[in-house]
Amino acid sequence: MLAVRLICVGKLGEKFWKTACEEYVKRISAYCRLEVVELPEQRLPDGPSEGQIRQALAREAEAIRAKIPAGAATAALCVEGKLLSSEEFAETLGRFTVSGVSRLALLIGGSCGLDETLKKEVRLRLSMSKMTFPHHLARVMALEQLYRALNILAGGKYHK
Numbered sequence: 001m002l003a004v005r006l007i008c009v010g011k012l013g014e015k016f017w018k019t020a021c022e023e024y025v026k027r028i029s030a031y032c033r034l035e036v037v038e039l040p041e042q043r044l045p046d047g048p049s050e051g052q053i054r055q056a057l058a059r060e061a062e063a064i065r066a067k068i069p070a071g072a073a074t075a076a077l078c079v080e081g082k083l084l085s086s087e088e089f090a091e092t093l094g095r096f097t098v099s100g101v102s103r104l105a106l107l108i109g110g111s112c113g114l115d116e117t118l119k120k121e122v123r124l125r126l127s128m129s130k131m132t133f134p135h136h137l138a139r140v141m142a143l144e145q146l147y148r149a150l151n152i153l154a155g156g157k158y159h160k
Helices: 015-028 050-067 086-098 116-121 135-153
Strands: 003-009 033-039 073-083 103-108 124-127
Touching: 003 050, 003 135, 015 033, 015 135, 033 050, 050 116, 073 116, 086 135, 103 135
Parallel strands: 003 033, 003 103, 073 103, 073 124
Antiparallel strands: none
């Protein structure tokens, strides 16, 4: 069974984000072992410089790397990533498992995104859209798409 670790920078504040995530975590549990890891977002001053943002992202990247399971395939959610349909995402997960991947780490950055060096290290960069979304919503969307992909692979009826 596939083990997925969703590594997220930033905590969910509002109850509605938590409720949505909990629902998909519950649904996903029928298909894989899922663990959601929340890491603290680095604090930045108002109007941070590019250098301050880069330093914060580098510190977040180190914390993310420390939570990636050994041997896991990695996928980062970022706006410049590859746009996949739900079916294509399911096929990608299927190819991972057929090639022997038993662990997957999905990475979601905080409000400033992900460090460039980290994005270069991952096996797959995924984009949900050309639009920018709050990282809290990205977490819900990632969980929903993971559930949808796993359901497609299992021949379920969730995907229409």
